[in-house]
Amino acid sequence: MDRFLFLTFDGLARGAVLAAFALSLVLIWRAARIVNFAQGAMAVAATYIAFTVTALTGSYWAGLAAALVAGFLIGAVVERGVMRFVGNSSALNPVIAGLGLLMLIQAVLGMLFGNSYRTMVTPFSSNPVEIFGITVFSSYDLFVFACIAVLVGGLVLLFTRTPLGLRLRASAFAPDLARLLGVRTSRMLTLGWAMSSALGALAALLVIPTELGLNPHAADAVFVYAFTVAVIGGLDSPAGAVLGGLAVGVLLSWVSGYWGATLAPIAILVLLLAVLLIRPGGIFSMTKERTV
Amino acid sequence: MSVTKRYAFAAAAAVLLIGLTFVIPSFASYQLATVCAYLCGIAGLTLLTGAGGQLSLGQAALMAAGAYSYALTANTMADAGTEGPLLLLVPLAAAVTGAAVLGLVIGLAAGRLHGPYLAGFTMALVVALPAVTSTFSSVLGGDQGLWITVEKRPASLRGTVSTEAWQAWLAVVCSVLVLTLLANLLHGRFGRHLRAVRDNPVAAALAGIDPARTKVTAFFISSAAAGMGGGLLAYTTQSASPGAYSLVFSLFLLMAAVVGGIGSLAGAVWGAVLLVALPHLISTATSRLELSADLAQRLDGNLAVAVFGLVLIVVVLLAPQGIQGLLDRIGRRLGPTRSVSVPPKSPTSPDSPDSAPSPASSTPTRLSARHEPEQLPATPKGQ
Amino acid sequence: MTGGLVLDGVSAGYGAVQVLHNIDLTVAEGSITAVVGANGAGKTTLLRTITGQLRPSAGSIRIKDGRDLTRVPVEEMVRHGVALVPERRGVITELTVEENLRLGGLWRKDRRAADEVLAQMYELFEPLARRRKAAGHQLSGGERQMLALGRALMAAPENLLLDEPSLGLAPKVSAQILGMLRRLRDDTGLTVLLIEQNVRSALAVADHGVVLNLGRIVASRPAAELAEDTDLRHTYLGF
Numbered sequence: 001m002d003r004f005l006f007l008t009f010d011g012l013a014r015g016a017v018l019a020a021f022a023l024s025l026v027l028i029w030r031a032a033r034i035v036n037f038a039q040g041a042m043a044v045a046a047t048y049i050a051f052t053v054t055a056l057t058g059s060y061w062a063g064l065a066a067a068l069v070a071g072f073l074i075g076a077v078v079e080r081g082v083m084r085f086v087g088n089s090s091a092l093n094p095v096i097a098g099l100g101l102l103m104l105i106q107a108v109l110g111m112l113f114g115n116s117y118r119t120m121v122t123p124f125s126s127n128p129v130e131i132f133g134i135t136v137f138s139s140y141d142l143f144v145f146a147c148i149a150v151l152v153g154g155l156v157l158l159f160t161r162t163p164l165g166l167r168l169r170a171s172a173f174a175p176d177l178a179r180l181l182g183v184r185t186s187r188m189l190t191l192g193w194a195m196s197s198a199l200g201a202l203a204a205l206l207v208i209p210t211e212l213g214l215n216p217h218a219a220d221a222v223f224v225y226a227f228t229v230a231v232i233g234g235l236d237s238p239a240g241a242v243l244g245g246l247a248v249g250v251l252l253s254w255v256s257g258y259w260g261a262t263l264a265p266i267a268i269l270v271l272l273l274a275v276l277l278i279r280p281g282g283i284f285s286m287t288k289e290r291t292v
Numbered sequence: 293m294s295v296t297k298r299y300a301f302a303a304a305a306a307v308l309l310i311g312l313t314f315v316i317p318s319f320a321s322y323q324l325a326t327v328c329a330y331l332c333g334i335a336g337l338t339l340l341t342g343a344g345g346q347l348s349l350g351q352a353a354l355m356a357a358g359a360y361s362y363a364l365t366a367n368t369m370a371d372a373g374t375e376g377p378l379l380l381l382v383p384l385a386a387a388v389t390g391a392a393v394l395g396l397v398i399g400l401a402a403g404r405l406h407g408p409y410l411a412g413f414t415m416a417l418v419v420a421l422p423a424v425t426s427t428f429s430s431v432l433g434g435d436q437g438l439w440i441t442v443e444k445r446p447a448s449l450r451g452t453v454s455t456e457a458w459q460a461w462l463a464v465v466c467s468v469l470v471l472t473l474l475a476n477l478l479h480g481r482f483g484r485h486l487r488a489v490r491d492n493p494v495a496a497a498l499a500g501i502d503p504a505r506t507k508v509t510a511f512f513i514s515s516a517a518a519g520m521g522g523g524l525l526a527y528t529t530q531s532a533s534p535g536a537y538s539l540v541f542s543l544f545l546l547m548a549a550v551v552g553g554i555g556s557l558a559g560a561v562w563g564a565v566l567l568v569a570l571p572h573l574i575s576t577a578t579s580r581l582e583l584s585a586d587l588a589q590r591l592d593g594n595l596a597v598a599v600f601g602l603v604l605i606v607v608v609l610l611a612p613q614g615i616q617g618l619l620d621r622i623g624r625r626l627g628p629t630r631s632v633s634v635p636p637k638s639p640t641s642p643d644s645p646d647s648a649p650s651p652a653s654s655t656p657t658r659l660s661a662r663h664e665p666e667q668l669p670a671t672p673k674g675q
Numbered sequence: 676m677t678g679g680l681v682l683d684g685v686s687a688g689y690g691a692v693q694v695l696h697n698i699d700l701t702v703a704e705g706s707i708t709a710v711v712g713a714n715g716a717g718k719t720t721l722l723r724t725i726t727g728q729l730r731p732s733a734g735s736i737r738i739k740d741g742r743d744l745t746r747v748p749v750e751e752m753v754r755h756g757v758a759l760v761p762e763r764r765g766v767i768t769e770l771t772v773e774e775n776l777r778l779g780g781l782w783r784k785d786r787r788a789a790d791e792v793l794a795q796m797y798e799l800f801e802p803l804a805r806r807r808k809a810a811g812h813q814l815s816g817g818e819r820q821m822l823a824l825g826r827a828l829m830a831a832p833e834n835l836l837l838d839e840p841s842l843g844l845a846p847k848v849s850a851q852i853l854g855m856l857r858r859l860r861d862d863t864g865l866t867v868l869l870i871e872q873n874v875r876s877a878l879a880v881a882d883h884g885v886v887l888n889l890g891r892i893v894a895s896r897p898a899a900e901l902a903e904d905t906d907l908r909h910t911y912l913g914f
């Protein structure tokens with residue numbers, strides 16, 4: 001029972017990160033109808049910048065801030081420099097462009113920093129603490145929760161309570177109408193990519209220290225998991241991404257804990273296939289079935 | 293190209309390439325064998341993604357299925373004492389069959405997915421490959437993979453033909469076979485159906501084509517081609533390991549299929565050559581420069597990937613028809629009178645002399661002109 | 676108010692197909708001008724061209740104070756005092772009534788003025804006030820038309836363009852909406868350009884009428900006069 005509780009709580013912590021990363025995919029999907037296959041590589045690039053800043057200043061917090069800023073800028077550059085010109089003449093073109101970016105970014109990171117794994121420091125201990133005799137969260141887990149809650153909460157407020165959020169939603173739902181009402185949709189699109197990329201950067205920064213360490217390919221599996229989460233939750237549904245992230249995190253933790261960590265990617269594959277075949281619109285999605 | 297002409301062309305190409313192995317150094321023969329092995333996988337992707345519009349990142353996993361099928365069959369047979377041509381042909385057949393069966397299963401499961409969904413699912417498949425090999429490590433050898441007992445070149449050739457040249461012969465013959473079969477399929481009824489389903493599944497269904505069945509068949513065929521490629525790689529490297537069939541390799545294959553001109557088999561050849569030649573050229577160039585060991589290690593591999601990534605982006609943005617599309621365009625500009633002044637000799641061969649699918653061949657089943665812009669290769673908007 | 680539009684020799688079309696041919700049109704300040712014509716006469720294309728959604732191939736579009744709108748992109752139009760109520764009541768269905776309305780006034784820096792206008796809109800359109808939090812897709816056709824009109828008015832436009840506001844509405848609702856345009860003109864001096872298929876009610880509410888046929892203006896006269904001209908009605912309007 002203790003082990004079950006431990007695995008569940010541990011899974012929630014991992015799930016929070018997946019939720020944040022999946023949410024970043026959902027943000028881009030809603031704004032541009034693109035699944036950004038370069039999202040993982042972009043987030044890792046921001047994490048490398050954070051790593052460098054932390055190494056130079058000795059401050060984790062400076063690195064955290066740098067990751068957010070770098071993520072934001074990378075997202076804006078990718079949208080303005082590449083994705084804007086891809087066009088939607090074929091559904092494959094944005095995917096191919098994203099994969100090209102993925103290769104380019106990973107290779108450039110490899111050239112700059114080498115392909116070896118680097119250990120990243122965490123500001124808090126990742127050893128779980130005991131509460132009432134049950135091992136639950138580590139203080140790092142709580143830090144992860146807090147970071148993601150703050151950022152996701154901030155995004156929710158931004159989108160639902162501010163004029164900027166209204167503009168962003170209007171341009172995502174009905175770009176032509178939004179333009180008629182004076183919304184500069186082109187800027188909104190760039191901003192959407194930038195915010196999404198910053199969120200992805202935060203997720204990568206938080207998850208990479210708990211995995212093998214920093215490497216140009218460090219987010220490959222995270223991307224696949226987050227894509228699965230986004231599909232389960234419905235690519236259109238931010239709430240679905242968050243709930244799906246937590247659910248998949250717990251599920252992965254159980255699979256890894258009871259059957260072994262190597263089975264996690266296979267479990268994800270089976271889960272993704274099942275959802276795509278049984279409920280292609282996503283489990284939490286309110287919209288009717290989409291054409292898959 | 294008529295079917296007869298195509299066979300003649302294929303035979304000529306095979307003879308020419310085999311002849312080439314007598315004049316090039318043995319390392320170049322090995323590279324030729326690698327190009328041919330990659331070409332099988334890329335050509336399969338050309339059919340699936342180019343003509344079928346289904347973007348799969350799983351081609352590396354299917355080539356791995358071919359390589360492992362080859363390895364398991366060859367090792368079992370060798371343990372049983374089998375020798376001779378059987379130890380070569382049966383494992384190759386097993387490679388094709390193994391990958392095709394896996395492709396059929398994936399196609400049945402994922403055939404109705406499209407666009408980013410299929411890409412994401414097949415990406416998950418490739419990422420799960422190391423997990424599969426370690427889960428079944430007693431059979432598949434875990435991260436280390438398997439070493440393979442291979443049948444060497446026939447005794448009569450020893451002394452006159454190097455191992456590498458023999459590998460190249462085998463790979464040339466197999467890949468020419470695969471390409472010819474794929475070309476026949478793409479130019480025949482199946483190719484028309486596939487393009488019709490890609491351009492407008494509803495219209496295709498109304499015209500009596502079963503879209504699901506067509507897509508699954510495309511998966512099956514593409515996987516069989518990948519299996520041949522994997523089998524050839526297994527033979528030439530004498531090993532099968534998960535590290536050789538990573539996500540990056542899948543991306544390479546996609547890059548090769550796109551850069552040559554997605555949907556064009558001639559383009560697939562360009563892509564395969566580029567895939568082998570570019571890293572070689574880059575590593576030759578960097579070894580000439582006096583670089584520190586650390587820097588050389590960082591550039592090695594990464595520089596080629598960076599170039600491939602950049603090429604992929606540039607091709608999508610500027611030349612979605614790839615190298616072959618550019619060549620076709622240049623060819624048309626340089627010799628626009630050729631097809632006008634010289635009437636085709638045989639009325640049964642109206643196709644252009646390249647093996648790119650001619651746009652006209654898909655028109656009979658395309659019911660609505662509105663769907664023209666959706667087909668691949670597509671013209672980018674916003675330029 | 677500085678409303679009023681002047682179109683000078685405007686031609687426009689889609690690719691090789693030219694839809695509008697050399698349109699000269701003056702919309703007088705503080706008036707309601709109705710453009711009528713059969714399906715395919717180019718009425719919607721005319722509005723798309725004025726609002727910058729379609730770039731004219733020739734000619735110029737100016738507002739009364741002389742500012743040239745010909746090359747102004749669509750998202751800048753509201754900043755020049757031009758607002759459009761799109762065809763088929765273009766409400767953003769995922770947003771609530773209040774969000775739709777607020778969106779219309781967002782381009783203005785003055786938040787307080789926008790709040791005031793919002794309150795006015797709820798006074799003007801009683802049914803909307805009761806459904807502030809309802810999502811756009813829950814509204815009836817009439818409510819959507821009111822919302823689209825209210826949202827355009829939130830921009831405090833000098834020139835209000837409407838594309839078929841009575842399409843698909845019950846006669847009573849459509850009369851209510853057209854009547855409201857008259858009140859707005861009288862109370863605030865708003866300039867209105869109205870595109871309508873419902874010729875009778877459009878000409879009843881308008882000061883000036885323009886008949887468009889196959890992309891050309893075939894008549895431009897006071898609305899009352901046009902309504903009387905049975906020959907013209909038979910030839911171009913089919914009743």
